[in-house]
Amino acid sequence: MYIYDLPYEINRELCRILDNGDDWKELADRMGYKAFEIIEIEQMARRNSVSPTNQLLTTWGQQNHRVGELFISLYRMEHIPALTCLVPIVESKFHALYKKLCPNGIKEKNTSVIEDKANKKKRIHSEESSIPLPVKLIEQGVPLPTSSKGFNGTPTDDESTDLSTSSQESKDNDIRAEIMRNVAAIPMLPYDELKEATNNWSTNNMLGQGGFAQVFKGEWKQLTVAVKRLRAVDARDRELIRELCLNQYRHDNIVPLYGYSYGGAEVCLVYQLMCGGTLDYRLRRKANLAPLTWSQRHRIAHGVARGLQFLHTMSGTPLIHGDIKPANILLDQCLIPKIGDFGLARKGPYGDNRTHVKVSRVHGTRPYLPDEYIRSGCLSPAVDVFSYGVVMLEIATCLKPIDNTRPIQRLTDFIRIEADRGTDTAIYEDHSLLGTPNSNPQVCRDFINIGIHCTKYARHERPNMLEVYKKLNSMVVPGKPSVP
Ligand SMILES: Nc1ncnc2c1ncn2[C@@H]1O[C@H](COP(=O)(O)OP(=O)(O)OP(=O)(O)O)[C@@H](O)[C@H]1O
Numbered sequence: 001m002y003i004y005d006l007p008y009e010i011n012r013e014l015c016r017i018l019d020n021g022d023d024w025k026e027l028a029d030r031m032g033y034k035a036f037e038i039i040e041i042e043q044m045a046r047r048n049s050v051s052p053t054n055q056l057l058t059t060w061g062q063q064n065h066r067v068g069e070l071f072i073s074l075y076r077m078e079h080i081p082a083l084t085c086l087v088p089i090v091e092s093k094f095h096a097l098y099k100k101l102c103p104n105g106i107k108e109k110n111t112s113v114i115e116d117k118a119n120k121k122k123r124i125h126s127e128e129s130s131i132p133l134p135v136k137l138i139e140q141g142v143p144l145p146t147s148s149k150g151f152n153g154t155p156t157d158d159e160s161t162d163l164s165t166s167s168q169e170s171k172d173n174d175i176r177a178e179i180m181r182n183v184a185a186i187p188m189l190p191y192d193e194l195k196e197a198t199n200n201w202s203t204n205n206m207l208g209q210g211g212f213a214q215v216f217k218g219e220w221k222q223l224t225v226a227v228k229r230l231r232a233v234d235a236r237d238r239e240l241i242r243e244l245c246l247n248q249y250r251h252d253n254i255v256p257l258y259g260y261s262y263g264g265a266e267v268c269l270v271y272q273l274m275c276g277g278t279l280d281y282r283l284r285r286k287a288n289l290a291p292l293t294w295s296q297r298h299r300i301a302h303g304v305a306r307g308l309q310f311l312h313t314m315s316g317t318p319l320i321h322g323d324i325k326p327a328n329i330l331l332d333q334c335l336i337p338k339i340g341d342f343g344l345a346r347k348g349p350y351g352d353n354r355t356h357v358k359v360s361r362v363h364g365t366r367p368y369l370p371d372e373y374i375r376s377g378c379l380s381p382a383v384d385v386f387s388y389g390v391v392m393l394e395i396a397t398c399l400k401p402i403d404n405t406r407p408i409q410r411l412t413d414f415i416r417i418e419a420d421r422g423t424d425t426a427i428y429e430d431h432s433l434l435g436t437p438n439s440n441p442q443v444c445r446d447f448i449n450i451g452i453h454c455t456k457y458a459r460h461e462r463p464n465m466l467e468v469y470k471k472l473n474s475m476v477v478p479g480k481p482s483v484p
Pocket residue numbers: 207208209210211212213214215226255271272273274275277278327330340341343
């Protein structure tokens with residue numbers, strides 16, 4: 001049997017098993033792929049919105065490889081779950097290999113055909129428990145992020161739509177199927193392991209808290225992680241499903257989710273620990289840290305633009321973050337930024353000719369939201385562009401986005417009016433840089449110009465995030481690496 005003839009169910013199960021913990025990478029290595037080819041496969045999977053294992057099997061299968069060869073590679077990896085999945089379809093000569101790893105694994109035909117009642121019950125039970133939890137939750141009716149429900153699964157906003165009911169339904173079904181495929185691959189972790197990892201939720205380990213959760217530092221499996229413990233009981237299934245669904249948006253500039261725990265005292269999500277804290281924390285220098293240099297500011301602005309253009313273009317329908325602000329931009333130890341807190345994210349607008357969706361309820365943080373959204377509920381990727389523009393102005397000036405002691409309170413209005421008056425905007429360079437060797441008026445002007453462009457009143461005058469990203473790429477900043 002050729003790889004491309006793998007039955008759908010088996011292929012799906014293999015993807016679920018091998019996506020877990022990135023085992024597919026080791027398989028790719030054993031298949032003879034070089035490191036850069038493995039990265040290419042991963043990128044291709046992202047572009048095609050499929051599981052990386054699926055992409056690997058497709059790519060490898062195109063070279064007419066057979067299931068038997070796959071079996072041998074998995075045997076060399078001693079990957080029993082994946083082998084178990086293939087045993088029913090490989091030729092019997094391969095069963096000996098399987099038996100070597102798993103002596104009691106294969107039943108003789110005549111004994112497996114007659115199944116007594118107790119065994120049948122046991123088998124059904126074990127099949128049920130092999131269904132991944134997110135899939136079970138979804139089947140039990142936890143709201144899904146579809147076009148008729150906000151991406152966060154909250155009740156529908158009055159979204160104006162010109163799609164017919166039936167095409168809407170089929171679109172919803174497609175999205176549902178896509179989500180089911182993606183969430184099935186995320187590992188579920190035992191609650192007790194996370195409790196132990198965080199030293200029994202010790203306050204010494206607490207990294208921060210928001211409206212819905214407390215976040216703790218933890219040592220889990222020799223990995224330092226951030227464990228988010230969800231508080232709001234009625235929202236927790238929704239939050240969990242939303243976060244799991246978002247895991248399909250894996251990118252260097254998006255905080256990665258490692259796993260989740262469900263069924264213990266609280267629902268938990270486990271993320272990469274971002275030891276640099278939030279951008280908000282760094283800009284306000286709450287820990288008396290040295291001010292960020294311009295090349296560090298550039299790295300942050302560049303990474304956030306890169307992450308946002310990915311969210312806006314990764315699939316046919318943009319994902320709008322909806323709450324871009326310094327508190328939701330997390331930094332690693334090298335000050336590489338990753339976008340976090342997708343609590344308000346939603347997909348839209350659907351359809352090629354639609355530029356925005358109309359919502360009846362506006363969410364988000366006021367100073368970061370444009371007028372068309374606040375007044376008319378007009379939501380589009382341009383909302384994120386506006387928010388990003390405010391962040392750029394903050395990065396350049398360290399001024400607050402809204403300040404009652406300023407004659408013009410909103411930072412966006414204040415800077416625009418000053419620029420229109422002909423004021424050299426470089427005078428607003430972060431004061432802690434002024435007069436130091438790190439001061440750079442030209443880079444400051446460039447940052448402010450991008451901020452002004454992104455926060456234009458008319459949304460069609462704002463650039464898209466890819467344009468912003470390219471602009472930042474071409475910017476001359478001392479200390480900036482030539483290939484960002
Ligand atoms: N991966 C992480 N690494 C380090 N710190 C983190 C991480 N995730 C969150 N934090 C810290 O925990 C705080 C709260 O997290 P978060 O904003 O995600 O919680 P929330 O309840 O969803 O917030 P909100 O009320 O804004 O929706 C953050 O401000 C940050 O300081």
